[in-house]
Amino acid sequence: RLSSLEILLALTFNDDAAGQLKDNSQFISNLKMLVTSSTNRHLQRVAGNLLWKLEKEETTIAKSHETSTISDITLEKYDIMLSYSHSDKDLCYRIHDCLVKDNFRVWIDRDQMHGQTMVAMATAIENSDFVFLCMSEAYKQSAYCQSEAHYAFERQCYLVPLVMKSGYRPDGWLGIIASGKIYIDFPKLGFDVAYEKLKNEIIRYRTNQTQSTSTKKSRRHGLAPKTINLSVKSDEQNLSVEEYPHCINQWTTTHVRSFLINEKLESLLPVLGNMNGRLLHETYKRCKAHWDLMFQTFKAEVAADNPEKLLTVDTYIRFLDAIEKYIPIVPNDSFKPSTSASMFCTLI
Known part of the structure; x- marks a missing residue:
């Protein structure tokens, strides 16, 4: 029973599965009974967590965002x-x-x-x-x-x-x-x-x-x-631009910073400025696979570094477009860049 509830807890991170569980009134009732009457503390714990995910988390997050704007x-x-x-x-x-x-x-x-x-x-x-x-x-x-x-x-x-x-x-x-x-x-x-x-x-x-x-x-x-x-050096220091290779996987941290400055993406320096090319390449792949979530991550990081700065969708899209030409072409890749730079990157 405990293992089954833990599996269901993991499934609540899927919106469709969470919706089905939330709509099952008998299941919700059983969870509440476990929380209040079970003598097994592990069952109480997982049942309480399930109730939180299904009934309270969404409204609590919404209220917290409303409060933060005040x-x-x-x-x-x-x-x-x-x-x-x-x-x-x-x-x-x-x-x-x-x-x-x-x-x-x-x-x-x-x-x-x-x-x-x-x-x-x-x-x-x-x-x-x-x-x-x-x-x-x-x-x-x-x-x-x-x-x-x-x-x-x-x-x-x-x-x-x-x-x-x-x-x-x-x-x-x-x-x-x-x-x-x-x-x-x-x-x-x-x-x-x-x-x-x-x-x-x-x-x-x-x-x-x-x-x-x-x-x-x-x-x-x-x-x-x-x-x-x-x-950590401030973004205003050492903003000189260094020529960077065509292949992103060969970039150093200095190359990444030069790329951001050259493309007028300085607002992303707090997020990406300490990465080398391979880490930036991995971040790009995650951006393509999880567009909305990664945009929110970038936005939160920029705001954390300086609350007066706001990352716009335009800047995020320009970043993805600018970096695409430096991404190596991989066979059967679902998002293949089609530029000469990326072809060169693949050949070397």
């Missing part, structure tokens, strides 16, 4: 919400403990709560500055983790992807949500270096927020200004 000035209860799989708990707990020592206010579900789990999760996301996605294959396979990440994404929270396992790179739904963001790879960098990079990312975002809008109140955090050591 006022941009908020005082969050937490600095950070940690979204993680229980399989990665040791590393996540270590990150949590260090953040708390640095006086950050962190929400984490240490006890794998049951009952009104999704309500508690949603409240934590709504009242946090940042949501850290602790990425691993176990995280991707968990319907609970997908619910958390999806809700945070729909809320347009500032997401920071953390790699939990050596060599892991997200794909599927997690790859889409994390696309265009800089991963902080704890196994690759080592804990101390990765944690410093994580703190710098927090400071970078808050510094941009403070500088961009003078009406916003500075939010309290646990790092003194003298410890700021930003590793």
Whole structure:
């Protein structure tokens, strides 16, 4: 029974399946009975999550968007919400403990709560500055983790992807949500270096927020200004254009930035400016396969970097059109560029 409900929870991310479940009044009634009367906490948890996805999530997101248009000035209860799989708990707990020592206010579900789990999760996301996605294959396979990440994404929270396992790179739904963001790879960098990079990312975002809008109140955090050591260069610095190869897969980070500047797509520098050509190529493929979702991802990233900037559909379309000529031709590809540049790229 538990496995069946977990499968149904995963299916709720499909709109058609969710609609059919929502219309089944007997099923909804049984879920409510499980939440209130079951002695099995795991059944309570999955039943509560199903009810949240089917009855509450959509209206909660809509209300949050209405609220966000009323006022941009908020005082969050937490600095950070940690979204993680229980399989990665040791590393996540270590990150949590260090953040708390640095006086950050962190929400984490240490006890794998049951009952009104999704309500508690949603409240934590709504009242946090940042949501850290602790990425691993176990995280991707968990319907609970997908619910958390999806809700945070729909809320347009500032997401920071953390790699939990050596060599892991997200794909599927997690790859889409994390696309265009800089991963902080704890196994690759080592804990101390990765944690410093994580703190710098927090400071970078808050510094941009403070500088961009003078009406916003500075939010309290646990790092003194003298410890700021930003590793990310501002978009206004070093905007010289370097000639780039015809094949996108040969581009360096400098080539990518030169391409964006040359095509007058500087507004996308915060989203794509730290990628090399292969990562940009992968992002392009995701844009073609998930046009609307990737546009919303780009838009949220641009706004997160500078709330006064708005990514337009025109800019997004110009980006896709401009980059297409540098994409290599792949046999049986459903979206083949047909330019001499891409043909050259294929030949080499």
